[in-house]
Amino acid sequence: MIRAIKLTKTFGDLQAVSSVDLDIQPGEIFGFLGPNGAGKTTTIRMLTGLLRPTSGEALIGGYNIQTHPVEAKSLLGYVPDTPVLYEKLTGREFLDFMADLYRVDRRRKKNRIPELLELFDLTERGDDLIGSYSRGMKQKIAVAAALIHDPKVLILDEPTVSLDPRSARVLKDVLRALARREVTIFMSTHILEIAERMCTRVGIIDRGKIIACGTVPELRALSKEASGSLEDIFLKLTGGVEYAEIVRFLEEGEEVRR
């Protein structure tokens, strides 16, 4: 459902994303991990058609997002990392607006908007301007907007950041339910526990290249961390282990000084 073929993006001399290949099937929850500056957001922007790749292709449901943007984007729901929304619209109006952009049928829209507002606990604030919402509420309305047209592919950039525990749980349940209905979910996150629990497969990007991709047991085998958590695997693959050693060294030094 999501395919990236040799996806590359160069900014001047800097190769932000280099020959990324991905193939994500319907019903999969794919976790996209990587340290800061690894190329996650650039990859997501290319997959959503916001950035044009320097070379390579991004396909959504078989449609090339550059050559057939309308068809590809119609299948897609996108939740950006920072929920920047129309502050002068109410939550309900924003969902209505997004439904129209995705050409959702009027009758379906009429049922869907209250459902989503109820699901994310926003019914009471649905008629207030988004400008008066908290960051978490903005995040919830952004997720609701991404679901308004029953997307076949859902791309989420750090979706659980700024959500309260209840909303984060609701979102996780919704994502699992969507995956059961064959919706493809592509999610970038820094919370490795969520990725470990939820994702069917995980891809790790570092310095613009995919350095590992597979299920958690497959990654465990790859990193030779037989009983390690995803955090241990991630640190081993992305070079974070040395920082742990530095911390240990500092702690030991402290004890010696004592």
Next chain:
Amino acid sequence: MTRVLYWKIRISLRSVTKSESRAFLFFLGMVVSIVLAVVVFSVSRGIFGVMLEAAASGEMAGAGSLWVANLLSVGFLFALVMSLFTALGVAFSTMYSSSDLPLLFTAPLGVREVFLVKFAEIILRASIPALIFSFPLLAGYGAALPAGPVFYLQSALLTAISVLLPAALGVGLNLLAVRLIPPYRIRELGAALGTLFGAAIYALMHFGPRHLVGMSMEQALQALEGFRLSAAGISPAWWLAQAAVAASKGDFGAFFGWAGLTFAVSGGLMVFSFSLVTEAFYGGWVASGEVHKKDRRSRARERLAGPSRPERGPAGEGAGTYGRTKDREPVRGFTGGAFFQRSPVLALARKELRHVSRDLREISNGVYMLVMMIVALMGSARGGGQWLKGLGQNAPLYGSLAATFLMSWGLSSSLGLGAVAREGKNWPLLRSTPVTGREIVRGKTLGVLPLVLPVALIAGISFTLLAGGTPWQLVATLCFVVLVVPGMVSIEVSAGAVAPNFEAEDPRQRASGWAFLLGVLLELLYAGLIALGVFLSVSNWLGYWNQTLEGSRVASMVLGALGLAIVAGASAGAFTIMPDMAGRSLDEMEAVEQTPGAGAGHKGKAEW
């Protein structure tokens, strides 16, 4: 507290000398201020000299001191208003949105100390208009008398009091506004008030000198006397003027009486401000407007519907989500009927209409443009009238059409040029949806059009009636507006789409200089075509109708129809072709413009 004040002054001075350019600007500001003060002093001495001479010669005997007090009062009123506006602005930035507030509150300082430090800062900044205007005004009066050194000491005291009053009032009004209006509306309200103030000053500068030129001394003094705001007994400007007159006569009792009254009122306002600031500090600055808004809504609901209904939470609990009250008033807006549903273009148009009509900054920007256009059109009406007379009996129609076109152009430019960039940081979200660039430009055009069209229609009717047009000319003007304005709006929106600045907060900075220039060039081309079409239609059809045209009847009918076809064709072309071209440009823009940290909606993000 004095230590904090010392550090505040030191930081302010350091910010002035931070760079050479800043130091130069500061120096330049000082020089300009001194020059202004010298000018005020010279003008004041000259005017008071003439008045005192006239009073002494018996020409206006008996009324001399009253006119002096009137003139001083007008001067003080001007200085008080200037200081008040400065204080309002400074109070907002230092007491409300200052970044050092959290830091000051983590330090062991009480509310009183923080308030006094901030108040001192406001007084310092609000004293600039007084130093440029009030003191030189009094010094000029003293020089014209001529007065002794005690008068100048009393003048310095009056100047200080004249700063204290507007500073206290400015802080009080600011804190009151924060309590009544939600914080996110303050800036917009400030922009609207500032625009109205700016427009008033511009209109005063434009029309004021015309009325003053040719006025005799007596007429000027009568006009001064008629200016009741400065002469009213309850006006602090009048109290300060009375104190200055008393000082000039050496009447210390009267001087301290009037000066003391002003000082006491200032003190009262300061106490009032302090009472508001205490609650605001403890209630939380950012939340204060929201808290009071919530209270007001609760009270209004209770009044209207009796006791509030039991609230139903999502899980059946009584408390509202996030501690908010339930059953809030829905925000009203244009909804559209079933016909308008499900079209991305119309959805964008609806959204644009809502967004602009709810944004006071946009409205104030449009109002500002309208005021400027009205002033400019009225200013040039005299010369234009002479020129139009050469066009015969259709001159009123041509004049009203030209004025309507210019007015509509101004408003279209104000609202349309930045329409695409109005998306700001929402741009990536919008581009992630299956909407094409062409649909975006069309939606924006359709969203701006209902805001411009009614104003253009009203302007057309007003200008035609003012020009003494006939009912037929009125109908022709209305048809002209309906035909021409859609193309005009489309040109502005499309030109703005060529180089949008998504990061601009100020509506005037949303389109680049190139986009503005392109808009002007395209509108000039459009205006040329429209003028040709209108001239052909009006001269042939109305000429034939009025039996002033010689030649073939068929030819005049055909030429008139050709004119109408040119107008309709130009408008239709602008309305259809321009969004297509601009939309293609928007679609092409993605790969080029969106680089890390510099692209649309990626402000401050260097992550990739």
